[in-house]
Amino acid sequence: MNSINLNRHDIKRSIKAATGTTLSAKSWLTEAPLRMLMNNLDAEVAEHPQDLVVYGGIGRAARNWACYDKIVEVLKRLESNETLLVQSGKPVGVFETHENAPRVIIANSNLVPHWANWEHFNELDKQGLMMYGQMTAGSWIYIGSQGIVQGTYETFVSVAKQHFAGDASGRWVLTAGLGGMGGAQPLAATMAGFSMIDVEVDESRIDFRLKTRYLDKKATSLDEALAMIDAAKSNGEAVSIGLLGNAADIFPELVARGVVPDVVTDQTSAHDPLNGYLPKGWSMQQAADARKRDEAAVVAAAKASMAIQVKAMLELQARGAATLDYGNNIRQMALEEGVENAFDFPGFVPAYIRPLFCQGIGPFRWVALSGDPQDIYKTDAKIKELIPDDPHLHNWLDMARERIQFQGLPARICWVGLKDRARLGAAFNDMVASGELSAPIVIGRDHLDSGSVASPNRETEAMLDGSDAVSDWPLLNAMLNTAGGATWVSLHHGGGVGMGFSQHSGMVVVCDGTAEAGQRVARVLRNDPGTGVMRHADAGYQIAVDCAHEQGLDLPMLDQSN
Amino acid sequence: MNSINLNRHDIKRSIKAATGTTLSAKSWLTEAPLRMLMNNLDAEVAEHPQDLVVYGGIGRAARNWACYDKIVEVLKRLESNETLLVQSGKPVGVFETHENAPRVIIANSNLVPHWANWEHFNELDKQGLMMYGQMTAGSWIYIGSQGIVQGTYETFVSVAKQHFAGDASGRWVLTAGLGGMGGAQPLAATMAGFSMIDVEVDESRIDFRLKTRYLDKKATSLDEALAMIDAAKSNGEAVSIGLLGNAADIFPELVARGVVPDVVTDQTSAHDPLNGYLPKGWSMQQAADARKRDEAAVVAAAKASMAIQVKAMLELQARGAATLDYGNNIRQMALEEGVENAFDFPGFVPAYIRPLFCQGIGPFRWVALSGDPQDIYKTDAKIKELIPDDPHLHNWLDMARERIQFQGLPARICWVGLKDRARLGAAFNDMVASGELSAPIVIGRDHLDSGSVASPNRETEAMLDGSDAVSDWPLLNAMLNTAGGATWVSLHHGGGVGMGFSQHSGMVVVCDGTAEAGQRVARVLRNDPGTGVMRHADAGYQIAVDCAHEQGLDLPMLDQSN
Ligand SMILES: NC(=O)c1ccc[n+]([C@@H]2O[C@H](COP(=O)([O-])OP(=O)(O)OC[C@H]3O[C@@H](n4cnc5c(N)ncnc54)[C@H](O)[C@@H]3O)[C@@H](O)[C@H]2O)c1
Numbered sequence A, B: 001m002n003s004i005n006l007n008r009h010d011i012k013r014s015i016k017a018a019t020g021t022t023l024s025a026k027s028w029l030t031e032a033p034l035r036m037l038m039n040n041l042d043a044e045v046a047e048h049p050q051d052l053v054v055y056g057g058i059g060r061a062a063r064n065w066a067c068y069d070k071i072v073e074v075l076k077r078l079e080s081n082e083t084l085l086v087q088s089g090k091p092v093g094v095f096e097t098h099e100n101a102p103r104v105i106i107a108n109s110n111l112v113p114h115w116a117n118w119e120h121f122n123e124l125d126k127q128g129l130m131m132y133g134q135m136t137a138g139s140w141i142y143i144g145s146q147g148i149v150q151g152t153y154e155t156f157v158s159v160a161k162q163h164f165a166g167d168a169s170g171r172w173v174l175t176a177g178l179g180g181m182g183g184a185q186p187l188a189a190t191m192a193g194f195s196m197i198d199v200e201v202d203e204s205r206i207d208f209r210l211k212t213r214y215l216d217k218k219a220t221s222l223d224e225a226l227a228m229i230d231a232a233k234s235n236g237e238a239v240s241i242g243l244l245g246n247a248a249d250i251f252p253e254l255v256a257r258g259v260v261p262d263v264v265t266d267q268t269s270a271h272d273p274l275n276g277y278l279p280k281g282w283s284m285q286q287a288a289d290a291r292k293r294d295e296a297a298v299v300a301a302a303k304a305s306m307a308i309q310v311k312a313m314l315e316l317q318a319r320g321a322a323t324l325d326y327g328n329n330i331r332q333m334a335l336e337e338g339v340e341n342a343f344d345f346p347g348f349v350p351a352y353i354r355p356l357f358c359q360g361i362g363p364f365r366w367v368a369l370s371g372d373p374q375d376i377y378k379t380d381a382k383i384k385e386l387i388p389d390d391p392h393l394h395n396w397l398d399m400a401r402e403r404i405q406f407q408g409l410p411a412r413i414c415w416v417g418l419k420d421r422a423r424l425g426a427a428f429n430d431m432v433a434s435g436e437l438s439a440p441i442v443i444g445r446d447h448l449d450s451g452s453v454a455s456p457n458r459e460t461e462a463m464l465d466g467s468d469a470v471s472d473w474p475l476l477n478a479m480l481n482t483a484g485g486a487t488w489v490s491l492h493h494g495g496g497v498g499m500g501f502s503q504h505s506g507m508v509v510v511c512d513g514t515a516e517a518g519q520r521v522a523r524v525l526r527n528d529p530g531t532g533v534m535r536h537a538d539a540g541y542q543i544a545v546d547c548a549h550e551q552g553l554d555l556p557m558l559d560q561s562n
């Protein structure tokens, strides 16, 4: 057992995806997953690459190093009519399919519901039988913190619209967590005009975000941080501050002092009480030791601390702060600890994101396999050309270019929907064909998207028809993307909100410039957001019904009462 | 709400699949699911066709009659590059795919784990948002009781081998339930040489099984039934008796009388305590009324009765009966009622079926779309020709032909494995091509198969490596069959053992005699059992490892220690 665990930690590993146009696999369709797997484990990209951990607590790219090596080996030999199966990060089989089938099919962390909890998962994980894939970690389309910047930015812009008449100046956000996803918060906040105090227990995470310029300043006491906020306010600036401390201390301290932030949220890895949340009063070393000795004690202490933090969030909400759950399931944890009104503050999806999902709009993204930033800048320009009439989107692209440092292979995120995805993909494929781009592009998205996830405490919270927990939808999405010819497809459980609370699917499709790829891209990038519009139209959202009609989706029961 | 429910019951409906070679759909690839959907609801096939209930408690073929009509309409217009998506029995979308993609993709009854229980399901079901698909009900490859006869027969043969030196003569089995699946028990028992008392509360079910000759006799008292057993014993015959009564009365009554059967099992629909098990002392009408008034009371009474029945099963086991759970989750229900040693008797899979699964052997089946029994007899002969050296299999085919009456479209079940499925499929496709068969054949299987299900209280109980609850495997199976070009593919939750306890996938592929179908059939019928061998090899079963080597499966980590 120990040997299996050790096998996950290898300090000699330093991984970087190849760039340029020389292939080590047999075609771009297999070179692409190879580079993207490696890119997920690039030290610039992953949180703990030597443990195979990409982001989000223990979200891994492969089960252990032996499995990683074997995946690489198989991708290099895989033929264009073969498909590799990956089971919780382990390459378990290669089967004959055909050219329009995915080259890789992935299922990570899935458990039969009655056993779908962290206790059972951790047992299997320890025995080397499973791996936590989070969302894009195990499905090889994580692009560093940029992947979450825009979603967070869009959310903060919506918060400003709903609560502050669109003007965030002089306002500030309290949050916690500067990990893989959480680290996007300070940049997104200042982009949207807010200042921010982001509480983080791990100083190395603060320093890492300072280095990548996602974060402006560091503070080591609440006094210092509040003084920085005041200074920014008087200067009419937006500043982001990483405050070294524990959220379960700092949040109640603000309540005690009577200081009320304008916005309150949290992005610690509360979804994983064993590995993702440092209990109040504990040092990081103490937690690391205790995890080896007594898992139940760590979980109990972490959940007790989360309850304290959530009570402070509720109190700050009562005193007027716009408070939201940012998708880490902290309300559920507090509820299980007896905080009965934990769900009194809303999740960010029903509050701010659902209207976008109704149009199939979500975290669309693409990566330049060349490694050349110019390729991304050319696609940025192409988007502006093809969507000339959307100043908000143009503004996003400009800010992204200016303020977001690439991590690993150059990539771009850009929230667009059913209306646009297929034509953008077709244009990118044409640019590869013509040589305008120096190598192929992969196009994918987060699992947190319109048609790809069932997660009643997050993406599907408070659906109009009460169908929050129905997970037929992401399964249909995965099978349809498989049928359509996405290059790799994945089905995961427990991403974002943890074991038992979500099921979701991913897809990535390669634009290699061929006509065949053009057809696959056209199909997949219409079908994939199409299932999102379908799912929301079926639930009764008028925006989705209208979008389905406008975009000519074929939804047989749409205009029937059943 | 009421109108939705009513919409599920329509006494004017009387459905029969078309036969012959005139198509009402645009190709055989869409005609096939159309006929098979209709065949599932044929009065000869389904348990309660006018309620859309095919078998297994409330296992349905479509969500309601409006959805059924729409599925029929869409299948008739579906093009050969389009795919219909079905979500819990509702046709929700048609998307463009390609000729080698499935024509129908189905996801039934799937719920995010934390909400995956009967209470939540029933709420959604009542609101018209879901449907219980069981295994082959919602995936349109149920073939009547024959589908289960062979599996039950193989199990009883194994029981005789393990416990009675291969000789069942003079021995008898006690069981309950004569529903869609349970009704196969008496025929399978007598085929294997056992007599049987099968306790059933619903006299119409007894009469139905008498009519189809699955059952030999009816008794209305235990005395009468036991006398029949004695008579059979003295005549050296095997006889099956349907005893009108409640299992929760009769099983303890045998304990009280000190009568010990040789084998004890049960096949009531215990997996569904609301709809599937009549509480002790209740009339069927009383239960029907109570279901409308107070669901919780029905569930409580049913589970209390199951606990009584399981206690009697444990006592009969202690007194020497070979006792087994036949896959309806009755042990779990009793456990939840406080019967702590409920799992002391084994499930039938680890006890009798797993060695077959290790070789990809499972309930392979096919149906003649012509409606002509001769087509099946010709395939029977072809099997004997292609597998000349297996007297047990030949014997099965002979008995099946002699004793099994077709229900609906003529069909055959025949447990074969990785070694044989693809070549049998190829041979059938050739027979269609040459005109030897009068119309295309569909080939499918139960979800209860080697690589297609995770169900820790049944198919994956007591796996060698403890991976019982890992459901990555059936998801990979479904996606691989989608990638390979099965004609329809399904992913279900809760089949067999009920909500929360299983995830599983189905596939059906059409042999229309074309070369393209030949390729698809070859791929799918190798890959599908291949995933079963893979799953069992990964768990460490030597039979599976050997089979993988013999059959040349490409399992990258197989000979590695990871
Ligand atoms: N809203 C979204 O769109 C979205 C998307 C992805 C992930 N998430 C969720 O957000 C959460 C964070 O994701 P991540 O990738 O940043 O995770 P991560 O594990 O990389 O980072 C979590 C950070 O929280 C810090 N932390 C832990 N306990 C703390 C405490 N008590 N006080 C202060 N800091 C503490 C850790 O040191 C770590 O740096 C996860 O639950 C994830 O599932 C949300």
Ligand SMILES: NC(=O)c1ccc[n+]([C@@H]2O[C@H](COP(=O)([O-])OP(=O)(O)OC[C@H]3O[C@@H](n4cnc5c(N)ncnc54)[C@H](O)[C@@H]3O)[C@@H](O)[C@H]2O)c1
Binding pocket: B047, B055, B056, B057, B058, B148, B151, B176, B177, B178, B179, B180, B181, B182, B183, B199, B200, B201, B202, B205, B245, B246, B247, B248, B267, B268, B269, B270, B271, B272, B276, B277, B278, B279, B280, B326, B327, B328, B329, B448, B495, B496, B497
């Ligand atoms: N082992 C297998 O291979 C396998 C395969 C499929 C299904 N199953 C399981 O077997 C069970 C039966 O399936 P089915 O399709 O026959 O279901 P069904 O609902 O069609 O039939 C169940 C029968 O049990 C009878 N019954 C209910 N309560 C009773 C009681 N207290 N005493 C006596 N009879 C009672 C009902 O009247 C009904 O006829 C289900 O749980 C199903 O999931 C097992």
